[in-house]
Amino acid sequence: MTNAIEFRGVRRHFGQQEVLRGLELAVKPGEVFALLGRNGSGKTTALRILLGFLKPHEGEAFILGRPSAALTSADRERIGYVAEGQHLYPELRVCDLLRFEAETRTRFEPALAERELARAGLPLEKHVWHLSRGQRAQVALILVAATSPEVLVFDDPAMGLDVVMRRQLLDTLIELLAERGCAVLFSSHILTDVERIADRVGILHGGALIVDAPLDELKRRVQKRQWIPRKVNGHGAEPLVDGLLRARKVSEAYELTLLDLDEAREATLRAGATHVSEPLVPDLEELFLDLTTGTENSR
Amino acid sequence: MNKTLALIQKDRVWLTIAACTGAVACTVLLFELRFENVFVLPGYGLVEGLWLLLPLLAALLAGFQVAREHLSRTSEYVRQRAITPQHLYWSQTVAAVTVLLSWPVVAVALLWLRELVFGFGAAGADARGWGILAAGTSLGLATHALTLFVLTLPLAWVGRVALGILTAIALLALQSVLVSFEPPWLVFALLHGGLALALWMVARVNSCTPHDPDRPLPRSLLLVAAPLVAVCAALFGAIVTSSWEASSLQRLQMQRPWIVEIAPDQLALVRPVRAGVQEILDEGLAPTGRLASGRSLGNETLAPRPAEPRFDPFDVRSVYHWQRNQTLWIRGGVRNVELTPWGSVRIIDRLESGRSAWALERPGSGRFSKRAFLREARRFSIDQELLFLIDPESPGIWRIDAETPPVLVPLPLPGGERPVKVCSANLGVNPTHTAGNDWVDVVVGEQHAWQLTIDGWQPVESSRVLQPFTLTLHDADPFQPDVEVLSSGGQRLRHRYTLATGKEMFLAGLTCVGAVLRPLPLALFAATQDYDDIGRSLPHETRWLFDPLLGGGFAWLLAPSALLCLLLATLARRELRQRGASHARANSWAAVILVGGVFGALVVSLIETRRAWRAPARSAPLPVVIRAA
Amino acid sequence: MLLRVDPRSGEPLFEQLVFQVKRAVAEGTLSSGDKLPSVRELARQLSINPNTVVRAIETLERDGVIVRRQGAGCFVSDRPSELAAKERRTRLERLVTKAVTEAFHLGFGPLEIREAMEQRLDALDVKQRKTR
Known part of the structure; x- marks a missing residue:
């Protein structure tokens, strides 16, 4: 089965700044993929390349098996895309938007959209400029969902939304997923939402994915330990073990983030320490921080 | 079709606002221009007013069309x-064009309704008025298309603005040539409509090619x-170099000594030393130490130095005579007489009892030439005024008086003389006039001077x-002309100007630079045309096509010009090849530089930016930490 | 039945869900033959990805906790777990080993550990729910 979304060695630069350096990414049909990264890490660039709004300098992106650069309008109809900021025409009413969608998208089901809008408590007669950011994001998502997309690409849906709005948006998205089960690629930096709905997580850092794994596997393989080194000639040893992702020194002790710690590695770790704490599974936020900040990154 | 309607419908708020604003502006303008300008007899006011307003509104509309999706940040949403x-582009363009076309139509309809109620209705409506409206509207369409083309160019903003100014000026230059041949309005409207259509097509290609500063212009657009x-x-380039040359030549001429009449029947070369004081020079241009007061010399005694245009300002064919609008006092009101750009005489009487209007054609041939002009005859009583109309092309003189309905009475000079000059004559105190207006326009024929009175010539x-000097150019060299001045008293002074001072040489050099920078094909064309002959025969608006140096004995300047073009083209070609452009691309830009010279090179540098071709040094991505199937 | 998941916990969401259902069955909140909410309802109620719910339900079905009836939904099973006795024994041993080891490292003696286990078993009321 072909992937719903695929990036093959995509490179793109802006001026002298390399934004994507050979991005490789694949989303299987029905999978929810969260693309994480700090601001300016190239998430929006990657999504715009995927939708064919921007051309990569090297490599190619595919969506529903079609190269992004050659998407026809028939292809576009099978893809739901909500761009960053979820901008809609501010001077139109929600019902005008519905009519516009119905005329310009053949797969659009007005009845479905109306039902969803009513369920979310969004009034049809309101102008878009009177909607809050969260409501706007919801409307944008409902409009896209009503076309029964085979792939949904959502650029930073949670940006600037408060907890309640985020939860409402999340509900709408879950509803969509439960009903249709389409492949989803969304970028975000609100990590609790990601942990709720993502099947797979990719962390975009330095122009490529440094992490690309199912969320469960990530939680199974990564652990944190406190490590107090044994003193040798008054100097504490350095924590040296395979699979060390990050070591952060807190006074005498080290806080280690470790990958795939097996018994052999654990023995090595215990050999150099006066104390090794029980394992702690980091949440996504901690893992994200450990991988994208600081200089102590090492393999 | 439904999609198109939906696309237009979503913009209905803005389209309605644009339609209303433009219609109101057009109505106010046409109303201010008076009814007869629009319906009965089209006048200059209509042309000028409409041609300023519609393009301005059209440009704003095009600007809005381009900015529309960017303003609401919905470009990707709509795509x-x-x-x-x-489809998106054509829907937007069709909507904008419909709005644009609605402006004059609504304005005219509103005014017409008003005149049906309050004025003299549709009586006397002149088809030419509709022609001008169509031409003005076509100009609006062309401006819309040009603005759209410019704003959608996939270049950085500085490139779009620069190329926009360049394209607009080039089109204005072509338009000036077109207008100087006095085409019928329909031709004008069709040409501009065609231009608009062509530019819309190009703008479509543009708008389907999003701007990407990090990529060279796509090949499809390059073609x-x-x-x-x-x-x-x-x-x-031709326009710029032409005005460059004209201005430096003029400054050079201002540097030269003047030939003036320092005493009755005595001509001499003088040079101004300070305000109002002239220093008299000898024949070798050395100061004689004698000074003359500028005021005592008077303006009229200044001999015309060989300046642009190189013909006698008193000649009937001179542009200085282009007075085409005159008002006569008639019993109970005023009569406005105007020579229209399309060669008829338009007469509007504004009397207390009402308005009437007429359009008179030239008896016989139908059209007056663009050089025809009006002059006032001496006034004899307050309500007996006379005008005469001279057409120097296929010469003829007509009289216009207060008679109703007005007629053009042919009034040839006695003895079949041909009018040669129009001068002033001092005929003493005019009994019906206040002081200070003793001068009367007289027509100088081949033998005699004539003034028009009630009874004829x-x-x-x-x-x-006042017989001005007669200037003879023995050698029309642009820098070192050999002139001979003949005063009315029969005194002669012949002098060959030289580049005497450093400043004169500098200005001559500047002029040469202008000629060298002139784009090569136009320089070649200008070199084949004798500038002096052209100056006498062609309308002033086409002068930029010709070159005073290349067409005046300095054709050798073509050699450095060609060398410069070749050098620039070679350099650009090499640079582009080094950056990684294909042979075809590098060659076509080199060809553009050969055609456009320095200006072509400027444009190429705006389009083929360094950034578009330069990729940053490739660096490997950070190592993958976790990857799982 | 109140189900809750903690997305920030280190335990995968589907395992949390599986465990919660198992506990509800063990505690008697869910008895055999009870109908489980649909995937969609569960996803909406917990605000989690429906895929995760599907996975949890598949696991529960495989473990014999629930049975799926075509077109009707999922029901708590009235049969014992279909896992092989050996497998079940291994798992139990692993769980107990882990609990005992951890408790030992926490400094508890065998008596205290046994006492805690007994208490836990009483709370679950295993005797009453004993299946065989």
């Missing part, structure tokens, strides 16, 4: 559906852009006619 970029840009750069003593 992500079953609509091709072409359209390169020839267009080459032509525009060449035309723009009366001879004027030649001593009373």
Whole structure:
């Protein structure tokens, strides 16, 4: 089965700044993929390349098996895309938007959209400029969902939304997923939402994915330990073990983030320490921080 | 079709606002221009007013069309559906054009309604008025298309603005040539409509090619852009170099000593030393130490130095005579007489009892030439005024008086003389006039001078006619002309100007630079045309096509000009090849530079930016930490 | 039945869900033959990805906790777990080993550990729910 979304060695630069350096990414049909990264890490660039709004300098992106650069309008109809900021025409009413969608998208089901809008408590007669950011994001998502997309690409849906709005948006998205089960690629930096709905997580850092794994596997393989080194000639040893992702020194002790710690590695770790704490599974936020900040990154 | 309607419908708020604003502006303008300008007899006011307002509004509309999706940040939202970029572009353009066309139509309809109720209705409506409206509207359409083309160019903003100015000036230059041949309005409207259509097509290609500063212009666009840009750069270059040369030549002429009449029947070369004081020079241009007061010399005694245009300002064919609008006092009101740009005489009487209007054609041939002009005859009583109309092309003189309905009475000079000059004559105090207006316009024929009176042409003593100097150019060299001045008293002074001072040489050098920078094809053309002959025969607006140096004995300047073009083209070609451009691309830009010269090179540098070709050094991505199937 | 998941916990969401259902069955909140909410309802109620719910339900079905009836939904099973006795024994041993080891490292003696286990078993009321 072909992937719903695929990036093959995509490179793109802006001026002298390399934004994507050979991005490789694949989303299987029905999978929810969260693309994480700090601001300016190239998430929006990657999504715009995927939708064919921007051309990569090297490599190619595919969506529903079609190269992004050659998407026809028939292809576009099978893809739901909500761009960053979820901008809609501010001077139109929600019902005008519905009519516009119905005329310009053949797969659009007005009845479905109306039902969803009513369920979310969004009034049809309101102008878009009177909607809050969260409501706007919801409307944008409902409009896209009503076309029964085979792939949904959502650029930073949670940006600037408060907890309640985020939860409402999340509900709408879950509803969509439960009903249709389409492949989803969304970028975000609100990590609790990601942990709720993502099947797979990719962390975009330095122009490529440094992490690309199912969320469960990530939680199974990564652990944190406190490590107090044994003193040798008054100097504490350095924590040296395979699979060390990050070591952060807190006074005498080290806080280690470790990958795939097996018994052999654990023995090595215990050999150099006066104390090794029980394992702690980091949440996504901690893992994200450990991988994208600081200089102590090492393999 | 539904999609198109939906696309237009979503913009209905803005389209309605635009339609209303423009219609109101047009109505106010046409109303201010008076009814007869629009319906009965079209006048200059209509042309000028409409031609300023419509393009301005059209440009704003095009600007809004381009900015529309960017302003609401919905470019990607609108694209992500079953609509091709072409469909989107044409829907928007059709909507904008409909709005644009509605402006004059609504304005005219409103005014017409008003006149049906309050004025003299549709009586006397002149088809030419509709022609001008159509031409003005076509100009609006062309401006819309041009603005759209410019704003959608996939270049950085500085490039769009620069190329926009260049294209607009090139088109204005072409338009000035077109207008100087006095085409019928329909031709004008069709040409501009065609231009608009062509530009809309190019703008479509543009708007389907999003701007990407980190990529060279796509090949599809290059095929359209390169020839267009080459032509525009060449035309723009010709205009710029032509005005450059004209201004430096004029400054050079201002540096030269003047030939003046320092005493009755005595001519001499003088040079101004300070305000109002002239220093008299000898024949070798050395100061004689004698000074003359500028005021005592008077303006009239200044001999015309060989300046632009190189013909006698008193000649009937001179542009200085282009007075085409005169008002006569008639019993109970005023009569406005105007020579229209399309060669008829338009007469509007504004009387207390009402308005009437007429259009008179030239008896016989139908049209007056663009050089025809009006002059006032001496006034004899307050309600007996006379005008005469001279057409120097296929010469003829007509009289216009207060008679109703007005007629053009042919009034040839006695003895079949041909009018040669129009001068002033001092005929003493005019009994019906206040002081200070003793001067009367007289027509100088081949033998005699004549003034127009109620009874027809009366001879004027030649001593009373201000006879200006006659200037003969023995050698029309632009820098070192050999001139001979003949005063009315029969005194002669012949002098060959030289580049005497450093400043004169510098200005001559500047002029040469202008000629060298002139785009090559136009320089070649200018070199084949004798500038002096052209100056006498062609309308002033086409002068930029010709070159005073290349067409005046300095054709050798073509050699450095060609060398410069070759050098620039070679350099640009090499640079582009080094950056990684294909042979075809590098060659076509080199061809653009050969056609447009320095201006072509400027345009190429705006389009093929360094950034578009330069990729940063490739670096490997950070190592993957976790990857799982 | 109140189900809750903690997305920030280190335990995968589907395992949390599986465990919660198992506990509800063990505690008697869910008895055999009870109908489980649909995937969609569960996803909406917990605000989690429906895929995760599907996975949890598949696991529960495989473990014999629930049975799926075509077109009707999922029901708590009235049969014992279909896992092989050996497998079940291994798992139990692993769980107990882990609990005892951890408790030992926490400094508890065998008596205290046994006492805690007994208490836990009483709370679950295993005797009453004993299946065989």
